[in-house]
Amino acid sequence: MPILTSADAGETWIEPDEVPRPIVAFGVAMEDVGGIEIDPHRHRKGQIILVQRGALSCEVEGGLWIVPPRSALWIPGDALHAVKASGALEGYNAFIDPKVGAALPKACCAVSVTPLLRELLIRAAHLPYLYEEGGAHSRLVVVLLDELAAAKVEDLHLPMPADPRLRRIVDEMMAAPAARGTLASWARRAGLSERSLMRLIARETGMSFGRWRQQLGVVLAVKWLAGGVSIQAVATDLGYESTPSFVTMFRKALGASPGRYMAERHPSRG
Incomplete structure (x- = not known):
């Protein structure tokens, strides 16, 4: 058709x-x-x-x-x-x-x-x-x-929690991913202790809080890069102090640097 x-x-x-x-x-x-x-x-x-x-x-x-x-x-x-x-x-x-x-x-x-x-x-x-x-x-x-x-x-999957307290945290993180608040600060926002927050997010997502937040950065980075945003801008928008530190995280997560990862997926290539 x-x-x-x-x-x-x-x-x-x-x-x-x-x-x-x-x-x-x-x-x-x-x-x-x-x-x-x-x-x-x-x-x-x-x-x-x-x-x-x-x-x-x-x-x-x-x-x-x-x-x-x-x-x-x-x-x-x-x-x-x-x-x-x-x-x-x-x-x-x-x-x-x-x-x-x-x-x-x-x-x-x-x-x-x-x-x-x-x-x-x-x-x-x-x-x-x-x-x-x-x-x-x-x-x-x-x-x-x-x-x-x-x-x-x-590995482009981000587990999404069902608990309404965690979903509020998720919504805030996705709206402002550069806000790198500590576990303690996020727990206070959710009205939970740090231990309770760690247990709850592990139960709902199968990940630690730090691993889940990193995966959020990965999926957002891929989305923005695919939309034409520069690597430097993505690193800044995710709250990284330097572009190399972002590139290192991305390479560890997906096995290639951001530039190479997107080049392999550019419609005009190969």
Whole structure:
């Protein structure tokens, strides 16, 4: 099918759960989405979202994922999720029937995208919704499923606590990530002792307070870098005293410097 644009996306949308095919795929290309927020929703089919240009953030039951260029997000069927995007965006979606997706992850995860997986998703997005089954199109779908099942999981996940006291802290941190308050100061804001705060965040997120705050910095950095913000500006906005200290943290977390990480995901490269 044609790639959807901001002018026709609403008119041509078809509910994927109602299409009698194991995979329903489409692409989206918009020069300036101006800020899109898709309210929490769910569908029976699982969903893979590939970002080719721009960046998405997606909150899925208990977690926040950032999806930079050349990465993808897998959302299992029936998982409640909400999506946000801003600026220019190019991406591809595939909705996968649980009957053929048994080998796919049971939980939401960000995955790296091989050139083959990317081309398979793009090719699938150009198929008719009701593509002919039993021939070349069906074989393409099988290869797409195999490649998706083998995709490497990326650490772009931020566990989101459900406790309202912790969510207030999270909201404040995300609004002003450069505010590097101490554990004691955050505990006072939440009306908790330091020990109680440490226990609560470990129980709700599976991370220590310091590890969770660092991961917040990682996902925000990836989102901002994908939007074109400079490495120096990102380091400042996250409250780092120097750019090298930010780069060191980023490299330890994702295995590459910010510049190299984004270069590998730039649509005009490789």
